[in-house]
Each structure stands twice: as C-alpha cells, then as structure tokens.
Amino acid sequence: MSDHEARVSYTEVADQEVRSLRVRYCRLRTAGGEPVAELEAHSFHLRFGAVAVAAEGIGGVETEPQFRLQGHMSRLLRQALAGMAQRVDVAFVSNGIEGVYEQFGFVGAVTEGHLVIPVRNVEQAAEGDPGTAVSGIRSGSPADLPAMIRLYNTAHARRPWTHARHAGWNRLIPQATWKPGSQTLILQIDSAAVGYAVLEGRAFGDPLGSLTVDELVAENAAAARLMLVAIARLCWQRRLSEFTVREPADSLTGRVARHMGCTYQQRFPPSGGMMAAVLNRSSLVRKLDRELRRRAAVQQPDKDYDTAFDALRRGDLLPDDKALIRLLLGQWSTDDAYVHGISIPKRYGDLCTAWFPGGGTQSLPTPYAHRLDRY
Known part of the structure; x- marks a missing residue:
C-alpha cells in the first residue's frame, strides 16, 4: 500500500431511496474527514431472460480534483466491489469510461x-x-x-x-x-x-x-x-x-x-458503455438454473443437463467470466464465442447452443437498456 492510500479510509453509507432506486454511497476520506472519492451502488433486479436477479450498479463515480491521479479511484472500486460481492452476484455499469472498468472484470454486454x-x-x-x-x-x-x-x-x-x-x-x-x-x-x-x-x-x-x-x-x-x-x-x-x-x-x-x-x-462500442461483471459465478449460475432450463427446454431431471450445468457453475465449462456474462445476457451466441477463440467441448455443444442462442432469437430477445432505468 502506498503512502497516499494509507492516509484514507473507506466507508459505506446505508441504502437511501433516490428516484425509486436504493442507493448505497461508498466513500474514501482522509483521516481528518476530508472527502477524497465517492461512488454510488444502485440496487435493482435485472433480467437475464425470464428470470430477474438482484444486482447492483456503479454510478456517480467522482474523485475530488486535488486527489486525482493518485490511485484513489482504483482502491475505491476494489473495496466497493468487494462489498457488493457480499450482497449480490453480478454488478453493472450504466455508462462506463473506455479502458477503465475492464481491469475490474467488467465487459461491454449490451449495445x-x-x-x-x-x-x-x-x-x-x-x-x-x-x-x-x-x-x-x-x-x-x-x-x-x-x-x-x-x-x-x-x-x-x-x-x-x-x-x-x-x-x-x-x-x-x-x-x-x-x-x-x-x-x-x-x-x-x-x-x-x-x-x-x-x-x-x-x-x-x-x-x-x-x-x-x-x-x-x-x-x-x-x-x-x-x-x-x-x-x-x-x-x-x-x-x-x-x-x-x-x-x-x-x-x-x-x-x-x-x-x-x-x-x-x-x-457497438469496443470499450466502455454499458458493462457487466460476474462477482460470484457459482451463485449466479444457480439462480439462473430455471432460465437455462427454459432455454434448453429441459424441465424434468436430466443427467446430461445436470453434468453440463455443474461444469458451468464450477468454471470447468466456459471459465472466462467476461465471456460468460456476455453469453448469459445474449450479447454473444456460441458462434460469437467461437469467433473470439473460446472453445466449447463437443459433448456440451448442443446444450450450450440452446443456452446461449444470442439475443434476437425466438427464445431470447435482444438485450436492451432502457433510458429511464439508467443511473
């Protein structure tokens, strides 16, 4: 930890209602209480198809002018994401800055x-x-x-x-x-x-x-x-x-x-824009079991489904979380994954094709961020 990081402390202010969203304020302050940096963690339920899961989104990111270019925002984001991971399994950014959020696990996931x-x-x-x-x-x-x-x-x-x-x-x-x-x-x-x-x-x-x-x-x-x-x-x-x-x-x-x-x-922005990150892979995939069953048209117990599902949950199948979030949200199909060099074992091929058809298909509409829900 550098000297300038040692002089600040991290705090979170409990949820408050702001324009019908629950907002938690994450802040860095000096030992004397002077504001250094702040961001907002917005709580909502976001759909991955027919299933909506609890999520939090990062917004209102700001560093005071006299503390900029000293690494404070990176520290704030790391600590805020650690706190978010205790509450939800997936995080979002409504308007990410190009080339910044990728280093924290985020990837563009909607156009x-x-x-x-x-x-x-x-x-x-x-x-x-x-x-x-x-x-x-x-x-x-x-x-x-x-x-x-x-x-x-x-x-x-x-x-x-x-x-x-x-x-x-x-x-x-x-x-x-x-x-x-x-x-x-x-x-x-x-x-x-x-x-x-x-x-x-x-x-x-x-x-x-x-x-x-x-x-x-x-x-x-x-x-x-x-x-x-x-x-x-x-x-x-x-x-x-x-x-x-x-x-x-x-x-x-x-x-x-x-x-x-x-x-x-x-x-289609190459970086920045609306972004998402997996915080807890196993828990997120478990919550989406019903949605994945719907896409695959598997409602009854099925050994092949259970084997593939467990592999997906553990990370043995599609270990790259950035690719996984794009596939789950419909930004990518399995064909897009192949184009980007991501291989899928043949034994899981048919099921993954059903799980990840890409948005704009009969089973999964195009992912879309409506303007009135951005923060």
Missing part, C-alpha cells in the same frame, strides 16, 4: 439502438387526416404509473438487461426551471390503459427540430400502431419529417414500426 421512423410512412399506414387527434390518447399523470409498470414488465418479461420494475418505480424525469422533464401520453380504451409513450422533454428555447420517445410500450399490435400514429401526428403539427423511438427492433413497437417502414440504428 445502443433506436428506431428512426419517417412521419410519412406512419401517415400512409394510418387512416384519416394526419392532423386529426387519435381517439383515446391523453396526457399521463402519476396515477398512470401502476398501469405503465404493468405494461412494461409484461412487454419485456424475457428481455435481458431490462429492469424488473417494482410497484413504486418512478424514473420519469421531473420538470424544473430551464430543465425539460418527461412528457407522458396514455392510450386508454374502455377505461383501461393499453399503451403509453414517454417523450424526451424539450427545454424552453430549444428549436422544434426533433422529437424523441424514450419509451413506447403497448398491450398489443393495434395499440402500438395507434401510439405511433399519435406521435406522428404530433410531429405533423410541428412540421417534423421523422421521430426517434428508443425501443429494440424486436420489441412489439419495433415490429410494428418495421412493418410501417423505419430505420434501426445500432452502435
């Missing part, structure tokens, strides 16, 4: 993507005057949050990386002076909410040059189509030619938009 939808395409698929309001569309309110949570959890029940939103969830961005907040639209049919859209807020004075939808979720294809028509007609009023929807291409919204005609733009 950015969004739909760009021409207003003209939606108008052609819709009926009636493009300036006419869609029946059943109204502004949302806090009273709509339970229905929105239900719709979201149902729509993305098997999508890796998505959060399992709890009953008290509210990550909508509040409005403040000079700061735009979320604008919510609700589609209501027969007194029930069957769809919603959360529009990215526009600050006072911003040009009317774009419209972005942070989330668009619907109960069925007809409702998704009406929501897209409502957004297109809002664009028509603002004289916009297209709008952006931050939803995956294989979601219900994405499929309806693809039928109308759209572009899907995706980004």
Whole structure:
C-alpha cells in the first residue's frame, strides 16, 4: 500500500431511496474527514431472460480534483466491489469510461439502438387526416404509473438487461426551471390503459427540430400502431419529417414500426458503455438454473443437463467470466464465442447452443437498456 492510500479510509453509507432506486454511497476520506472519492451502488433486479436477479450498479463515480491521479479511484472500486460481492452476484455499469472498468472484470454486454421512423410512412399506414387527434390518447399523470409498470414488465418479461420494475418505480424525469422533464401520453380504451409513450422533454428555447420517445410500450399490435400514429401526428403539427423511438427492433413497437417502414440504428462500442461483471459465478449460475432450463427446454431431471450445468457453475465449462456474462445476457451466441477463440467441448455443444442462442432469437430477445432505468 502506498503512502497516499494509507492516509484514507473507506466507508459505506446505508441504502437511501433516490428516484425509486436504493442507493448505497461508498466513500474514501482522509483521516481528518476530508472527502477524497465517492461512488454510488444502485440496487435493482435485472433480467437475464425470464428470470430477474438482484444486482447492483456503479454510478456517480467522482474523485475530488486535488486527489486525482493518485490511485484513489482504483482502491475505491476494489473495496466497493468487494462489498457488493457480499450482497449480490453480478454488478453493472450504466455508462462506463473506455479502458477503465475492464481491469475490474467488467465487459461491454449490451449495445445502443433506436428506431428512426419517417412521419410519412406512419401517415400512409394510418387512416384519416394526419392532423386529426387519435381517439383515446391523453396526457399521463402519476396515477398512470401502476398501469405503465404493468405494461412494461409484461412487454419485456424475457428481455435481458431490462429492469424488473417494482410497484413504486418512478424514473420519469421531473420538470424544473430551464430543465425539460418527461412528457407522458396514455392510450386508454374502455377505461383501461393499453399503451403509453414517454417523450424526451424539450427545454424552453430549444428549436422544434426533433422529437424523441424514450419509451413506447403497448398491450398489443393495434395499440402500438395507434401510439405511433399519435406521435406522428404530433410531429405533423410541428412540421417534423421523422421521430426517434428508443425501443429494440424486436420489441412489439419495433415490429410494428418495421412493418410501417423505419430505420434501426445500432452502435457497438469496443470499450466502455454499458458493462457487466460476474462477482460470484457459482451463485449466479444457480439462480439462473430455471432460465437455462427454459432455454434448453429441459424441465424434468436430466443427467446430461445436470453434468453440463455443474461444469458451468464450477468454471470447468466456459471459465472466462467476461465471456460468460456476455453469453448469459445474449450479447454473444456460441458462434460469437467461437469467433473470439473460446472453445466449447463437443459433448456440451448442443446444450450450450440452446443456452446461449444470442439475443434476437425466438427464445431470447435482444438485450436492451432502457433510458429511464439508467443511473
């Protein structure tokens, strides 16, 4: 331990509620109590398909200017991860810095993507005057949050990386002076909410040059189509030619938009971005047993399954935890693993192909990080 590390001490402040997430503050301070560095450990449940597990995510990482470039952040991350490993089996970073988090076991495990939808395409698929309001569309309110949570959890029940939103969830961005907040639209049919859209807020004075939808979720294809028509007609009023929807291409919204005609733009960062790390391999794999059985269509006792599962849990099969997290989340398929030089014994080949089909397949949707759950 170097001299400058010896002069600081590590503390954790118990969980606090911050925008519907439980947050634990991990800090380094000098012997005199002066702040040195701090990060936040956010608690949530994240899906690996049809199973959600308790997880923690690192955010709010900061070192005071006078203590930078002295190795304090590395020490803070090591100690924070050691504490996280006592509580959960997997850790995440919502927006990792390039070339930093890899040394702590993290790896990029989800890509950015969004739909760009021409207003003209939606108008052609819709009926009636493009300036006419869609029946059943109204502004949302806090009273709509339970229905929105239900719709979201149902729509993305098997999508890796998505959060399992709890009953008290509210990550909508509040409005403040000079700061735009979320604008919510609700589609209501027969007194029930069957769809919603959360529009990215526009600050006072911003040009009317774009419209972005942070989330668009619907109960069925007809409702998704009406929501897209409502957004297109809002664009028509603002004289916009297209709008952006931050939803995956294989979601219900994405499929309806693809039928109308759209572009899907995706980004694959080589480093940084949204990252994940396995903290306790054996425990994590055990918790995902039900999900792995679902993917492999194995529900009854099966000797071959049990043998392969135990090998995966121990690390005899796929010992690289960075590759494992990508495979579990659907960022990689077994073919991707082969491309990167990772071999799978022949006796486990068929089962691993079923376990790790990659996102965007019938058994496993594309992993996707929704904007409102980032921290």
